[in-house]
Structures are given as structure tokens and as C-alpha cells.
Amino acid sequence: MRSPKETERLMRDAPVRTDKARDASVLNTMQEAYTSGAPVTSTQRPDYWGLVFENRLARFAAAAVILLSLAVLVGQFGALITGGNVAWADVTQRFQSVPFFYASIYMKSDALAQPQHFELWMGKGGEARMHVGSQVVFGREGRVIRAFDIRQRREVEADPMAADIIRVLATPGEFSLETLIQSISAGKLVDITPAMNAHAAIGEDLAVFDAQSAVSPGWVRIYALRESKLPVGLRIWDPAEGFIVDALITYAREQAAISFDPEAFAARLHDPASSETSLIYLFLKDPGGGDMARGYLPE
Amino acid sequence: MEDRVLVWRLNRGDATALARVYEKYRDDLLRLAASLLRDRAAAEDIVQDIFVRFAGSARTFRLTGSLKGYLATCAANAARNSLKAARHREKTGVDEEAAGASDRPSPERWLICSEQFARVSGAMGELPPEQREVVTLHLYGDMPFREIAEWQKASIKTVQSRYRYGLDKLRSVLNSEMDT
Numbered sequence: 001m002r003s004p005k006e007t008e009r010l011m012r013d014a015p016v017r018t019d020k021a022r023d024a025s026v027l028n029t030m031q032e033a034y035t036s037g038a039p040v041t042s043t044q045r046p047d048y049w050g051l052v053f054e055n056r057l058a059r060f061a062a063a064a065v066i067l068l069s070l071a072v073l074v075g076q077f078g079a080l081i082t083g084g085n086v087a088w089a090d091v092t093q094r095f096q097s098v099p100f101f102y103a104s105i106y107m108k109s110d111a112l113a114q115p116q117h118f119e120l121w122m123g124k125g126g127e128a129r130m131h132v133g134s135q136v137v138f139g140r141e142g143r144v145i146r147a148f149d150i151r152q153r154r155e156v157e158a159d160p161m162a163a164d165i166i167r168v169l170a171t172p173g174e175f176s177l178e179t180l181i182q183s184i185s186a187g188k189l190v191d192i193t194p195a196m197n198a199h200a201a202i203g204e205d206l207a208v209f210d211a212q213s214a215v216s217p218g219w220v221r222i223y224a225l226r227e228s229k230l231p232v233g234l235r236i237w238d239p240a241e242g243f244i245v246d247a248l249i250t251y252a253r254e255q256a257a258i259s260f261d262p263e264a265f266a267a268r269l270h271d272p273a274s275s276e277t278s279l280i281y282l283f284l285k286d287p288g289g290g291d292m293a294r295g296y297l298p299e
Numbered sequence: 300m301e302d303r304v305l306v307w308r309l310n311r312g313d314a315t316a317l318a319r320v321y322e323k324y325r326d327d328l329l330r331l332a333a334s335l336l337r338d339r340a341a342a343e344d345i346v347q348d349i350f351v352r353f354a355g356s357a358r359t360f361r362l363t364g365s366l367k368g369y370l371a372t373c374a375a376n377a378a379r380n381s382l383k384a385a386r387h388r389e390k391t392g393v394d395e396e397a398a399g400a401s402d403r404p405s406p407e408r409w410l411i412c413s414e415q416f417a418r419v420s421g422a423m424g425e426l427p428p429e430q431r432e433v434v435t436l437h438l439y440g441d442m443p444f445r446e447i448a449e450w451q452k453a454s455i456k457t458v459q460s461r462y463r464y465g466l467d468k469l470r471s472v473l474n475s476e477m478d479t
Contacts, residue, residue, distance in 0.1 A: 002470055002473060002474055004466050004467075004470065007466055007469055007470045007473065008438060008466065010415070010419065010473065011419050011434070011438050011439075011469070012438055012439075013415075014330070014413060014415045014416035014418075014419045014420075015413040015415060015416060016326055016329060016330055016333075016410055016411065016413060016416050017410075017411040017413070018325060018326070018329070018409055018410060018411065019408055019409050019410075019411065022408070022409040023321075023325070023409075026321070026347050026350060026351075026409075027317065027318060027321055029347070029351050029354075030317050030321065030350050030351055030353075030354035031314055031317060031354070033351045033352075033354040033355035034309070034314050034317055034354040034355065034357055034358070035314070036355070037354075037355050037356065037357065037358045037359075109303040109304045109307055110303065110307070113303045
């Protein structure tokens, strides 16, 4: 006898396919309907951040991740925020030796939108694990290895934005801090060195640095500890739309190799003893010693 | 979040976002419509119409809730109307041409059902319409019971009961198929 949960899963997972020619035909009709719809008003003011965002949403998320990855490069970041130059090649080299960091990123497309939350665990040698929505995505050296939907308890295609973030993490040449900020500002920023913003920090132990677009009101803001030069937060803000990326970074000792192992994860996917929450955090250890999730009893 | 971005892009004239909306929701809408109507050709017509209407209004479309929920509700409304029209035709005896409209062969078969979906869809046909609506909107439209209750103009408890009874019936039908 099937359980109600199994019946639901059977219904949800019942596969269907579609005819490719008909797909193309429907899409074509949609394009025509869209084109014949009301034209976009030409009186809209130029919105450079909007134009960038339109095509590069994933890059904003990637921006947060890359900037956060700098956090572990204490010396390098110190040089960066004091205006010194840092070669991305050096950053990459150092980044490969980073033992572990965790980033929690919230992103909103506009002021009224619900935030989307990403969690990223980065391990040695470019190993990455992401949690977004109901998915856990494993990556290595810029490629998605496997992705799983926890709700459906099956392997799925990775969330496109998660896949893009994993990709750009391994393409530092494309994503130096310089190119990153330039891409955010649609190439309009000339001076890309973040500048100290004394007004944004009330405490002396916090340093705040801004990279301001010269052509739009948007900016990137990095919050760093003055003494250690460790960044603890990052914000990308577009006042035109209220688009926002807020990121929080934590530092810890590295996680066990198994936490980045998709095969080990897959083996537990159908374990009825594992709740959805415990699967999302499966094999991950809280550095403080607490449980990442209840409901799973390790062997 | 992604839906808001897609709508945002469509509002600004980026037609490429249409393909993503289509790809993202096509299968679930087809499953939903086919389960509600049990008429593949009619379901295909409805889903195509919903996508085209959405595309036509996409430049000014304002997303207030879930895009999937919105499209699923459109599909469920269209399915309801289609069933109502079919019942009316049956009662009045008119007219064969119109009655056969949804059964006429489409240019190409769009939806290719797996054996599993055919069984599931067949079992769904055993449910009363209200239960079928709740089950399909919840499972294929990801709609919470609260929204389904608003749409059905019923209480949440009634909708939850419909879901529970519907699922029990489906279990029973599918299990008996498995036994035979």
C-alpha cells in the first residue's frame, strides 16, 4: 500500500514530455503576442543598473560570492581596501588554499519582493555546496556535479542561478574585483577602488567601503573589521528598483570531505530517517558544536 | 524570486524571458489541465491559450503572488469553463460540431504522456470535480490550501478535507491497479 506521501510523489513525478516542434510553434506564437503588446514607453529614464541587472542577475549573486571570497584573504583584502593593488592571479592562488568559508546571501529583485536565500559552503580545491530553495547543489572547479531536490527526493537539473554562481567561482579571470565592479556598473566606473565611507560606520572598529557608480545611484558596500581587515558583510544596492543583495560571511574550520561528496549525499537521499531539513545540512557540522539540523541520527 | 525577475524583464521588453517562463511551467500546466479535463487536445488548447495570453499582457503584467499559482488558476478557470460548456452542450444536445471541437486532432501531438502519468490521470478521473481541482492545484500548481479555498469560495477546512478525501481515493485506485 502506498502512503499518502508516496501517492503525492507519484503524482508530482509522473513524467510527461512535449513535442519539440509544437514547443517551438507555441513559443513563436508567444513571441508574436508579446511583440504586438503595448510597447515599452520610451520616456523611461536610463537605468544603467537596471540594464545590467536585466542580463546579469546571476552576476550580482556572483558578485556577492566573489567579494565574500576575498574575506579569507586577510592580507590581500587589507591591501585592497587601503587602496593598494592586488592581482587577481594572486587572489586566485590564495583562494585555492582557503580551507573553508560559509556565506549566507539574501537577494531581492525589488523593494517589495520576497528575498531569495542562498547558502554557500566553499571547501578546499574549489569544492562548493549550495542550498537554494528546495535544492542542494554540489559543484567542483566551476562545474555542477550533481543537484538534488530535497522535496522531491530526486536528482534534478541545478537551479540556473546556483549553477552560474558555481561557474563564476572558478573563473576568476573573468571575475576580478575590477571586472566585477565594472560589470556591475556596465563598464561605466573608472575608479573602481572602493573608498572609505566614514559616515556609514558609527564604531571605530568597523570600516565601510563603497564602490559608487558614476552614472547611476547604485553602489557596492563592504563592511570590514578594521583590525583584522576581515569583511563581515556586503551590500549591493540599487535605489532605482530597490534591488538588493545582502550577504553575511562566517569563518570556520573546514568541513569534513564527505560534506562535499554528492555520492554520499545521494546515498542518503531516500533515507526515511532523514527529514528535509536534515538533508539540506547533511554531513555539515556547526563549528560551535551544535546540530545543524535535528531529525537525523548519524551512524 | 526568479519569477519576479522574469516579470521584471518582460515588463522592460526582454522577450527572451518568455522562453524561461514557458520552459519552467509548461509541464505542470499541461499535467494540471490534462488531469482536470481528461481530454488531452482540450488541455493543450487551454495551456497554449494561457501562455499566449500571458505573453500578450507581459509588458504590463504585475505579479502580486506566485506566477505559477497565477497560471495554474488561469488553467483551472479555463478548464472549469470548458467543462461547463461541455455539460451545457450535452444538456441541450447542441451542437456536434462544437462538441467535437476539443476532440479534433491537433496539428501535432504536444503532450506525450508517460504510462505513469496516464495511470495517474486516469485515477484522477475517478474524483469528483471539486476534489480533482484541489488535488491538481495543490500538486501541480503548488498552490496553498488558503488560495485554493479563495478560488473555490470554500473554507480552508473544506478544501483540506477535499484534498484528503481525494488523495485517499487516488491511493485506493492506484493501489488496486497495482494489485491487479
